[in-house]
Amino acid sequence: MFPDTHLVSHSISARGPFFVLRIPLDEVGARQFLLAPNRTLLRRFFLSILTKTYMDTPFVLEQLYEAPLAQVWHALTEQDQLRAWYFPQLQEFKPVVGFEFKFTDEGSPYQKEWRVTQLVAGRKLAHSWMYKGYPGSSEVTFELVAEGNKTRLVLTHTGLASFPNDPHFARRRFENGWQQILGSNLKEQLKLPSLD
Structure with a gap:
């Protein structure tokens, strides 16, 4: 072994x-x-x-949404949409490899440092997930697959073991967070009428 x-x-x-x-x-x-x-x-x-x-072990979560791929892709790559379902602290985002997300500083000791690492239009978006002042670097990947009028999203979060042994970085926190973000927040966001 x-x-x-x-x-x-x-x-x-x-x-x-x-x-x-x-x-x-x-x-x-x-x-x-x-x-x-x-x-x-x-x-x-x-x-x-x-x-x-x-x-x-990478954390993998799949969700099937009652929405076409273009709508889910829009929710993943449009700044106001991301702010609504992903992180309300998001100030600026562009779906461009190398772009650094900008967040409001609310005084939390766990300030995010994220950068777009991969982009395949309409299919894949990945970004790094790090914290200022803490060791460790992980990556989050969103992959989309059309299934008729529905869309399957596969989220993979790798590198969790690189973070410190601290309750804030516990795998269970990430798992619960992703289940809330994708299983509830994004699902509800996709039910709203599109303004674009």
Whole structure:
């Protein structure tokens, strides 16, 4: 399961064998764990591995909207539409690769730094998702597929593991946020009559 894992040392005591494993997590470093017959220690070890794997796995959410592709694309790429369903703090947006989103500063310690990273007209929009003053960089990709008069949107959010171990950056927060944004906010926005 972990090919680069190796035994660093071992010993025998009255309580049983103890092992120290070295497990590489990335190119920067590795973690060492003392493994013993102690169930709590083993549980912590495996939970840390599972948590890392869980955070490394891209978050993917699909939604089917009762709206034509052109209408959904308009909601994804028009500044006033984005402000209505995505982020009310959005001040300026242009669907151009390299464009940096501009947001109002409401004094939050988690100020967004986003930049358009990919654009395929009518099909795909991606942007980076970072926070000023915090390590980590993720990417959000919206992909659209027409299904008759309906549109399937596939959202993929990668790089969540790059953020600090802090409740604000917890994967569950992102998952819940995306379900609200796409499953409710955008769905309701697409029901409104278009003014364009």
